[in-house]
Amino acid sequence: MFYIQADHFAGPGLRTSPAHRFAVYLSQIVGAASVGPSGVRLETGIPCRRRPAHKPCPGFVDTVRVDVPATIEWICPVCADSGVVSNWKHGDWNLAEAMPDPGETTTILVPGPIYRALLSCLFVEVTTLQAVLSGRRTADGMVRMRASDDQLISLTGELSLQILHARSTGRRRQLAEALQLMEQVQSLG
Numbered sequence: 001m002f003y004i005q006a007d008h009f010a011g012p013g014l015r016t017s018p019a020h021r022f023a024v025y026l027s028q029i030v031g032a033a034s035v036g037p038s039g040v041r042l043e044t045g046i047p048c049r050r051r052p053a054h055k056p057c058p059g060f061v062d063t064v065r066v067d068v069p070a071t072i073e074w075i076c077p078v079c080a081d082s083g084v085v086s087n088w089k090h091g092d093w094n095l096a097e098a099m100p101d102p103g104e105t106t107t108i109l110v111p112g113p114i115y116r117a118l119l120s121c122l123f124v125e126v127t128t129l130q131a132v133l134s135g136r137r138t139a140d141g142m143v144r145m146r147a148s149d150d151q152l153i154s155l156t157g158e159l160s161l162q163i164l165h166a167r168s169t170g171r172r173r174q175l176a177e178a179l180q181l182m183e184q185v186q187s188l189g
Ligand SMILES: [Zn+2]
Pocket: 048, 049, 050, 057, 058, 059, 060, 076, 077, 078, 079, 080, 081
């Protein structure tokens, strides 16, 4: 069990992996917990970071956010890797502010590998991160995201840039598939 204060992983001194990777992982956990309701267990689409016996753990992270005291607990139901993040409310990864009304959002079902590709992107717009980290896994290995029109506009814009800078054709193809999916949803909306 890790006990971490969020202001300890937001600093610039963590650029090198694996500390940086862990910071990104925690940031995504905080982001995902902040955009969901408090007091309930959220089944995120964030894959577990652990690699027991050099194989990726097949689990995904569950989170529970408690508002008083403000903490976010996370656990992988498969390997039981877990932790508690406190002091996260004033950090950059609290994405709760200006979340759209659920009535203004559309559901997007994203295949697991495409969702992983989205998680590995360096998105900067809060609206994009809100949409991506709204992802909740489904029983059949998909991830269900919800996005408003504004969120879809920022997500497709940022995705287009990521595709331009993709380092491999495999990654470019995955991101292009993600973009296509988002554009389909946009044209239906
Ligand atoms: Zn695990």
